[in-house]
Amino acid sequence: MDHLDYVLVVTALSSVLWLYTKSKRRSPPLPPGPWGLPIVGNLPFLKPDLHTYFLDLAKTHGPIFKLWLGAKLAIVVTSSEVAREILKTNDVIFANHDVTAVGMVNMYGGIDIVLSPYGPRWRMLRKLCVNKILSNARLDLSVNLRRGETRRTVRYLADQARVGSPVNLGEQIFLMILNVLRQMLWGGTVEEEEREIVGAEFLELITEMSDLLMKPNISDFFPALSRFDLQGLAKRMRDPTLKMDRLFDRVIKKRLEMDRESEKKGEDFLEVLLKLKDEEDDKTNLNLNDVKALLMDMVLGGIETSLHIIEFAMAELLNRPDIMKRAQQELEKVVGKDKVVEESHISKLPYILAIMKETLRLHMVAPFLIPHRPSQTTVVSGFTIPKDSKVFINVWAIHRNPNVWENPLEFDPDRFLDKSYDFNGNDFNYLPFGSGRRICVGMAMGERVVLYNIATLLHSFAWKLPQGKRVEVEEKFGIALKLKNPLIATPVLRLSDPNLYL
Numbered sequence: 001m002d003h004l005d006y007v008l009v010v011t012a013l014s015s016v017l018w019l020y021t022k023s024k025r026r027s028p029p030l031p032p033g034p035w036g037l038p039i040v041g042n043l044p045f046l047k048p049d050l051h052t053y054f055l056d057l058a059k060t061h062g063p064i065f066k067l068w069l070g071a072k073l074a075i076v077v078t079s080s081e082v083a084r085e086i087l088k089t090n091d092v093i094f095a096n097h098d099v100t101a102v103g104m105v106n107m108y109g110g111i112d113i114v115l116s117p118y119g120p121r122w123r124m125l126r127k128l129c130v131n132k133i134l135s136n137a138r139l140d141l142s143v144n145l146r147r148g149e150t151r152r153t154v155r156y157l158a159d160q161a162r163v164g165s166p167v168n169l170g171e172q173i174f175l176m177i178l179n180v181l182r183q184m185l186w187g188g189t190v191e192e193e194e195r196e197i198v199g200a201e202f203l204e205l206i207t208e209m210s211d212l213l214m215k216p217n218i219s220d221f222f223p224a225l226s227r228f229d230l231q232g233l234a235k236r237m238r239d240p241t242l243k244m245d246r247l248f249d250r251v252i253k254k255r256l257e258m259d260r261e262s263e264k265k266g267e268d269f270l271e272v273l274l275k276l277k278d279e280e281d282d283k284t285n286l287n288l289n290d291v292k293a294l295l296m297d298m299v300l301g302g303i304e305t306s307l308h309i310i311e312f313a314m315a316e317l318l319n320r321p322d323i324m325k326r327a328q329q330e331l332e333k334v335v336g337k338d339k340v341v342e343e344s345h346i347s348k349l350p351y352i353l354a355i356m357k358e359t360l361r362l363h364m365v366a367p368f369l370i371p372h373r374p375s376q377t378t379v380v381s382g383f384t385i386p387k388d389s390k391v392f393i394n395v396w397a398i399h400r401n402p403n404v405w406e407n408p409l410e411f412d413p414d415r416f417l418d419k420s421y422d423f424n425g426n427d428f429n430y431l432p433f434g435s436g437r438r439i440c441v442g443m444a445m446g447e448r449v450v451l452y453n454i455a456t457l458l459h460s461f462a463w464k465l466p467q468g469k470r471v472e473v474e475e476k477f478g479i480a481l482k483l484k485n486p487l488i489a490t491p492v493l494r495l496s497d498p499n500l501y502l
């Protein structure tokens with residue numbers, strides 16, 4: 001090799017090396033992750049309780065790892081630092097929710113808040129909810145709609161208490177929350193006799209839709225196959241969605257037929273939404289489908305979350321009579337035994353609030369939030385996160401991190417009396433409602449409904465378990481995390497005046 005050749009070879013090699021390091025520098029690698037099979041990736045290895053399975057994987061692969069769910073790349077985050085990078089540092093890029101094939105059928109083609117991509121339409125819907133429907137001022141107007149349903153449950157439980165009969169508490173809480181939400185949506189519209197019919201149908205449809213939304217779907221793992229709907233899930237979702245749509249139509253028609261002048265104004269969501277739709281100077285340009293998609297969001301976002309928090313809280317308290325007693329002492333001091341709890345009391349009940357916060361820490365009902373989806377390829381913690389991947393933030397695991405939470409598996413509301421964690425998502429170790437742009441829009445309502453109903457159940461009744469029994473507080477993964485086994489307990493009247501149970 002003469003000198004010129006030597007120079008050429010060295011130059012060529014250096015250029016290749018330079019290009020290689022440059023390209024390396026330009027695109028960091030994907031996060032690490034477990035090996036998968038060709039085509040199906042990690043799908044065959046998934047376990048039903050995804051939240052615990054993902055935590056186990058994080059122990060091997062670190063706070064950010066990847067999985068191939070068929071052709072779809074999933075990124076799983078298990079630390080508050082990485083969660084912050086996603087939800088705060090890169091919040092606009094991650095401000096979309098992942099869209100599923102069945103969700104699109106259920107949500108009028110994705111025109112609702114949850115599935116709308118971040119942009120002007122989502123902003124308009126969100127503003128409408130925050131200012132006109134779910135604000136504290138608006139919720140103050142509908143306090144009686146909520147109160148009536150809770151009192152109805154108290155009457156039923158009091159009847160059972162008088163005969164010493166155990167109740168399926170989870171079932172009762174479900175019915176109570178379902179009815180509270182139904183009342184908020186259109187309670188001022190539907191008359192008493194029709195209420196029962198609409199209620200029974202409502203319960204059936206919600207259960208069916210939640211089940212379908214949870215089913216793993218080939219259409220999501222291989223989007224190119226989605227038009228074949230190989231498991232028939234989209235087709236199956238059409239039926240309950242159509243029935244719910246007809247139910248919405250019925251109540252909307254009823255509302256439109258009512259003599260508006262003679263009705264009380266501004267109580268239920270439907271009335272507010274229809275009024276907005278008809279306002280001439282309204283800039284939202286809402287149409288009927290928009291109204292129905294918003295009602296659907298409230299139905300699916302508002303019921304399962306609140307109901308499971310109350311159920312988990314009651315399950316924990318039944319195992320901890322000392323904590324239940326402290327909560328009841330607080331209620332006696334603030335409300336007294338000669339009155340019933342009202343929503344106006346809840347801001348004066350810090351221990352009940354601590355019970356709600358601790359329940360949400362230990363049993364995060366939306367364990368991965370609603371999975372987010374980056375609108376462009378970006379780098380997080382030194383790894384490339386490609387556009388459109390599905391990002392699971394395992395908040396359930398973050399809430400149990402032993403480096404942050406002392407004795408994380410113990411139910412201890414006191415930790416929230418000492419530290420000022422709130423629900424606003426500012427501390428990335430505690431994110432029960434999410435954080436940033438997509439934080440839960442129904443937070444104010446969820447907080448009221450949960451606090452008021454826990455307070456009422458504890459104030460009106462002492463609760464007994466069969467002799468020597470404990471509640472197994474086990475979790476079951478689903479669209480919302482729920483208690484695995486039925487919660488059976490016997491209510492015992494606590495208040496001396498029988499009129500307080502009417």
Ligand code: HEM
Pocket residue numbers: 097113114115126297298299301302303305306309365366369370371432433434435437438439440441442443445446447450
């Ligand atoms: C206490 C009960 C509740 C909890 C724990 C809860 C939790 C959450 C969480 C974790 C998210 C996802 C945040 C994210 O993706 O980053 C969310 C979103 C949402 N929640 Fe809630 N929620 C509750 C009650 C409600 C209620 C009562 C409603 C409505 C009536 C509601 C409506 C929604 C909607 C529409 C979204 C989507 C917001 C968006 O995409 O911009 N939630 N919620």
